[in-house]
Amino acid sequence: MAPERxxxxxxxxxxxxxxxHTQxxxxxxxxxxxxxxxxKKDDGTRAEVQAFTxxxxxxxxxxTTLKGYLRNRIWQLAQDNKEVEKLVKALFGKGPGKEANRNQGQGGKARFHDALLISRRVEPTPLPCWNPETQTFIEAHNCLDRVTKTVAEKMLFYQETVPAGVGFAVEITGKxxxxxxxxxxxxxxLxxxxxxxxxxAEEEGLSLGADTATGxxxxxxxxxxxxxIEESDVKGWLATPRSRPFYRELYRPIGPDREKGLLSAGRALLRPGPKENITIPVVxxxxxxxLVNDPPSPPEAEKKKKDLESEIADHRPLRDEQGQAVLPASSVRxxxxxQAERIIRTLGGKACHPGTPGACRSTVPRRDYKDLCPACRAFGAPGWRSPVxxxxxxxxxxxxxxxxxxxxxxxFTGGGKHGAKFNVQAVYQPVFKGEVEIELGRLAQVEANDPPGEGNWVLGLLALLLRDLKEGDITFGFGASKGYGSCTAEIGCWDDEGFRKKARxxxxxxxKMVQKQGGDDG
Ligand SMILES: [Zn+2]
Incomplete structure (x- = not known):
């Protein structure tokens, strides 16, 4: 009997x-x-620089880095969504496990190729130790002690870094x-x-690589x-015995219309619920x-030590790619x-101190929501993405x-340099423009965790914060004790009746939520 084919x-x-593209x-x-x-280190010996891949x-x-990152991000959103969970397992294979292993690229249908830098930075590039061959510069980092806010001098470390303005070619394939x-x-x-x-994507959690909290x-x-490459393509290929093109050349673009269709299907999978966001323009x-400080790089600091009349300031503004001073999202957040922590404590609620041992964590996204303090629920904690x-x-x-x-x-500096003179370069009376956005889809997820009808409290808290910002109760950047960083604000939709009603x-x-939480503990 012939075996069944x-x-x-x-x-x-x-x-x-x-x-x-790096931004x-x-x-x-x-x-x-x-x-x-x-x-070099203080003693003149050469310091080690951590290398870029x-x-x-x-x-x-x-x-593997790209794959692991996307897998974890989708997984966080997919916790209660069986359909997405199934797709994630099929695409990415089994979970990366507890230990930080390097096998995240193994298994699953999606193959993530290494993304090579192919689009180079436009010169000139005024960056410390810039190497046009490798398109990298060397960045110095301080380990800032969170409690004393002093820079531990012995804890300087260096990283080979690619700047803003380069592009990596991404290719993902799969059957x-x-x-x-x-x-x-x-x-x-995908x-x-x-x-x-x-x-x-400037927010923590949406950036790739190291040190993402600082932008x-x-x-x-x-x-x-x-x-x-579809079945008909392969059949056609097999039917052409001579002058066969390489298999890879069979790839046929699906066209922008089909791409758009796939994108909206993907968005619907990832963001169930209402998709409307409230965007609040803020001036x-x-x-x-x-001043939001950008400390001098090590070669600059070295130069300054030798030349006391140097024009390099000890403290100078952080700038964007165009050289303009910037108020980064991380500072605003x-x-x-x-301010949210202060308000919550004033109302008798509990708010943790992020970065300290007692701070909230959510190891199982969404399911640990009840253990997070209101400040973390609104502004995010490890394992919990903020709806703001x-x-x-x-x-x-x-x-x-x-x-x-x-x-x-x-x-002002946080320590050291007793009695020493130093100079501060700052912007005078600047006006900055940006946006605060509340993801309503995300709020709906929050709502599912709150008692029915009480989920929109994040909007209420935000309204309180924006009022304080408007009235000048919030300062930004360095030197508040020197009168630096005080400001007022114009809030875009402040007088919009619909917004005010929802905010009330x-x-x-x-x-109610803060008082209930305070009551539970007290
Ligand atoms: Zn907390």
Missing amino acids: KTWSFRPRWRIRGLL SPLFVGSGDTFEHPEI RAGNTPFIPG FGPEDTLAEKEVAL LASLEWFSGK KGRLLWELEEVSV IRFDSHF GALRS RISNFRLVESRGETTQELLAIDR TGLDNFR
């Missing part, structure tokens, strides 16, 4: 291609270190399916998750092309000096969160920059 089931091959410096470590002639002179983001509809969903999920690297690793995703006007999104604030107006000579006797109910619910 196995039927050949064809699974289409898909390929997603695009570019990840801020990015560090992805290879685990190796090297020495650089210009990077490179193939020869070409930096790359390992496919998806078998059923056509499933294949489409798998590709859709496309939608890549969109997280979007213009609003590093912001990437912008640009989809180039989705292409596919912040500073009364006098303003930090200031709003601190904040943009970088761009400079729209200023009255120039000034340099002030000061005496280092107070908390939200506020009642916020008060």
